[in-house]
Amino acid sequence: MAQTVLLDVSGVLYQGSRAVPGAVQALSRLRAAGRQVRCLTNSTRQPKRRIMGKLRDLGFGIQPEEVFTPVAAALAWLERTGHSPHLLVHPALEEEFQDCKGGGPPAVVVGDAGPAFCYENMNRAFRVLLEGAPLLALADNRVFMDEDGRLSLDAGPFIKALEFASAAKPKLFGKPDPEFFRAAVASTGCSPQQAAMIGDDAESDVAGALAAGLAAGYLVRTGKYRDGDETRFDPQPTATAADVLEAVDRLLAQDGA
Template structure:
């Protein structure tokens, strides 16, 4: 029996400046049905507090401890290993690393750096990697749906470029890393086999969740979804639905 539901944020709960129609009510329906909720995002263009501000502005009732980001996993990794971050991230994200120890051996941290993915910055990261620094990817998504409604290149493309140039395999800390899903599930006291995922990315959200051992995964036709995604990656989704409202209806047994 499903006890916990994990949801992606951008493309599932909101897109650009607006909530997906019915998404706030869908989240309320999950809670009123006795299901626990956690939100997992690979967004690395803004710090967590801005994500929380936007969710609250859009009337979503979500607490900070219910939102899991790759940065939190990265900060834990840096603390455990004693590495010092060398950032290739969006400038807005740099504040998340302000308290990090800068005296340890360097580690290259890559997020969605947008315009910061310049030759100079990529080459600086390459040279650090050549000198032995580990490569840490906050996410490896191929594409995302941008603010203008069009698809844009995501951080995974640039992570792959660094992997290709150096022969080093990145350590992934966001989706679809199984540990990222399992940490969110563990915070609820449930097991992966008692958990479902709702997402718009067939590779990172859906296939990633099922590989991590989640029982069900629902692919929504909002956000970055493109026709054919439902069969593009394995494992395939439990079901492909119109939006988060229909996914919640499937999970709660109530009409959307």
């Protein structure tokens, strides 16, 4: 039985400025069935406070401790190692790093920088990497569903370009890093074998969760999903559902709830 359910945020709970139909109801059903909920997002164009604000405005009763972002893990790494961040991130995300201590050796931190992925900024980060700085990837997704309803380049292609040019091996902090999933599950007191994932990204969300040892991974046909995604990556989804509400119904039925 899945005592803990991890959910992706963008494309699963909301898309653009609207909640995915049935998503608020799905979350309520999980809570009513006694399941613990954690939201895992690779979104790095805005700080956690804005993600929280949007979830609450759309009717999701989510608490801050229930939302996991790659930035928190990266900040802990910077504090632990004494590195100072050389940021290649969206301007809106920079506030998350304002309390970092300066003076330490640099570490290049890359998120979905959007328009900030210009040649000058990429080349500046490349040169820092050439001097031996580690490369920290907040996420390495290939694409994301943009506000206009079409796919756009995510951080992954730009991280690959920096890796190719500098030969630096990126350290990943978001999905599909196994420790990202396990940390979220551990926060509920459960084991990965007692958890399930619901996401719209067959590679980062679902295959990543299953590779991390979670008991089940449900792929929803909302957000960035495209026909055939369920067979493109291994491990393949436990099941594919029309949306998060159907995925929750199937998960609870499977558990006999």
